[in-house]
Amino acid sequence: MKGRIRMILDETITLNSGVAIPKFALGTWLVDDNKVTEAVRNAIKIGYRHIDTAQAYGNERGVGEGVRTADIDRDQIFVTSKIAAEHKDYDVTKKSIDETLRKMGLNYIDMMIIHSPQPWKEVNQSDNRYLEGNLAAWRAMEDAVSEGKIRTIGVSNFNESDLENIIKNSETVPAVDQVLAHIGHTPFNLLSFARNYNIAIEAYSPVAHGAALDNPVITKMAQKYNVSVPQLCIRYDWQLGMIVLPKTANPQHMKENAEIDFEISEEDMDELRRVKPLDYGDADVFPVYGGKM
Numbered sequence: 001m002k003g004r005i006r007m008i009l010d011e012t013i014t015l016n017s018g019v020a021i022p023k024f025a026l027g028t029w030l031v032d033d034n035k036v037t038e039a040v041r042n043a044i045k046i047g048y049r050h051i052d053t054a055q056a057y058g059n060e061r062g063v064g065e066g067v068r069t070a071d072i073d074r075d076q077i078f079v080t081s082k083i084a085a086e087h088k089d090y091d092v093t094k095k096s097i098d099e100t101l102r103k104m105g106l107n108y109i110d111m112m113i114i115h116s117p118q119p120w121k122e123v124n125q126s127d128n129r130y131l132e133g134n135l136a137a138w139r140a141m142e143d144a145v146s147e148g149k150i151r152t153i154g155v156s157n158f159n160e161s162d163l164e165n166i167i168k169n170s171e172t173v174p175a176v177d178q179v180l181a182h183i184g185h186t187p188f189n190l191l192s193f194a195r196n197y198n199i200a201i202e203a204y205s206p207v208a209h210g211a212a213l214d215n216p217v218i219t220k221m222a223q224k225y226n227v228s229v230p231q232l233c234i235r236y237d238w239q240l241g242m243i244v245l246p247k248t249a250n251p252q253h254m255k256e257n258a259e260i261d262f263e264i265s266e267e268d269m270d271e272l273r274r275v276k277p278l279d280y281g282d283a284d285v286f287p288v289y290g291g292k293m
């Protein structure tokens, strides 16, 4: 069993920057700083090699401690963090990168991502896409790459025009765009746009933040393959070529989620592509699920 998990967790792709990234990550949103160290250590013990955090999660310190104290060399682990969505200025972004390094206690971060093109309080509320502000943040990130503080840089929640702004007006094509992507919400147009520029897509909330767990269509399909709903959801994103970042602090779930070495048939993928949008329940207040702050 361990070998099967390892094959998935060790799989990498090479980003447009030439940096290799493990395709399977541990998500850490809503895992408290005082619990996340153990979660990261457990994940690494199981075989995870990619950890996803953010300045906004309030757990960079704990994630850094988990990475530093894991029983494996630092260069075997890919660490991603995200520039707070409110930072749309060169100096503020530059300072925040140094702060991330300090909090995590690391000499470098593998990848930093602009968390959102708009500050959270404007998401779903304003047409201002902060084109200049994102370019200013991007330049600070490019400079941090030159200084060896970050290995590669990307974005999150960027639409096609947000991406075009960076591509046309900077030296660096984003290596990734981390976006909401799960059964019931698959960004097909963005996936083909990204393919044209060799931008990797990272699927966040692959289990729909838990909303997929009790969906009857998804449950029925999972039963057909004799897998759990999270396994089917993660495999769906994986088969569409995305990097996946399921979140859990539960070691049993970590193991289960990586057991996705089965194949969903093309016919069933088509059925899953057509699943209607899911109900996020109480989580729909978050801007990433359409809510407003």
Ligand SMILES: NC(=O)c1ccc[n+]([C@@H]2O[C@H](COP(=O)([O-])OP(=O)(O)OC[C@H]3O[C@@H](n4cnc5c(N)ncnc54)[C@H](OP(=O)(O)O)[C@@H]3O)[C@@H](O)[C@H]2O)c1
Pocket (backbone or CB within 6 Å): 026, 027, 028, 029, 030, 052, 053, 115, 156, 157, 178, 179, 203, 204, 205, 206, 207, 208, 209, 210, 228, 230, 245, 246, 247, 248, 249, 250, 252, 253, 254, 256, 257, 288
């Ligand atoms: N860039 C962005 O704006 C953005 C936005 C959202 C998320 N993200 C990233 O994507 C990651 C994942 O997204 P997410 O946290 O929204 O949700 P998710 O991974 O889609 O779902 C997490 C939920 O599924 C449950 N779960 C996971 N594995 C399970 C299993 N095997 N059996 C039963 N339940 C299981 C978790 O419960 P347990 O904890 O009990 O296992 C949790 O309630 C985040 O942690 C973050 O790193 C990024």
